Amino acid sequence: MNTEALKYPIGKFEMPETISEKDLQEAITILELFPEQLRLLTAHLPEKTLQQPYRAEGWTIKQLIHHIADSHHHSYIRFKWALTEDNPTIKAYNEKTWAALEDSDTMSISWSLMHLEAIHYKMTYLLKSFTKEQWERTFQHPDKEMLTTLKENALIYAWHSRHHFAHIKNALDTMEG
Known part of the structure; x- marks a missing residue:
């Protein structure tokens, strides 16, 4: 498998021109x-x-699981900021240095799996309550020129979930093969 396919097993994220219901x-x-x-x-x-x-x-499978929990926690907070502030500039973080911290190497994945369960429950509960106007609310990522709508953020994190799941699944399939 080539490097690009290993990095992006489901392909790079592509935002649709129009995001439908x-x-x-x-x-x-x-x-x-x-x-x-x-x-x-x-x-x-x-x-x-x-x-x-x-x-x-790449990261270890353990680091990747902890990264997913950290990243999706940030996403949930970004939804809340955009709902409560006008076009807030969010706080970016260095994913690589976070993944290199001791907890990502030594802590049981069970904590990040429980965290993901809780944060996704809260996130999807919140998303299901959005009005059309709330879906259009935005935030500013400091490393990007364009504002991100909450519609876009939902699609990005659905892709992010599938993207990293495929990383782990492919790695496990390779180890078994």
Whole structure:
């Protein structure tokens, strides 16, 4: 498998020109199901497997699981900021340095799996309550020129869930093969 396919096993994220109600419902469903799917895929894995990189020059599976929890926690906060402030500039963070912290290497994945379950429940509960106007609310990422709508953020994190699930699934399939 080539490097690009290993980095982007489901392809790079592509924002549709128009985000439909169907797109939003699909994103919410993905976000609802993801924590359980990730738990089923990873909760039984031995430490030796969790310490394996999901691809060459990539994080370990354990670091990746902790990264997903950290990233999706940020996403939830971004939704809340955009709902309560006008076009807030969000706080960016360095994913690589976060993943290199001791907790991402030594802490049990069970904590991040539980965190994902809680944060996704709260996130999808919130998303299901959005009005059309709330979906259009925006935030500013300091590293991007364009504002991000909450519609876009929902689709990005549904993709992010599927993207990293595929990383782990592919790594496990390769290890078994």
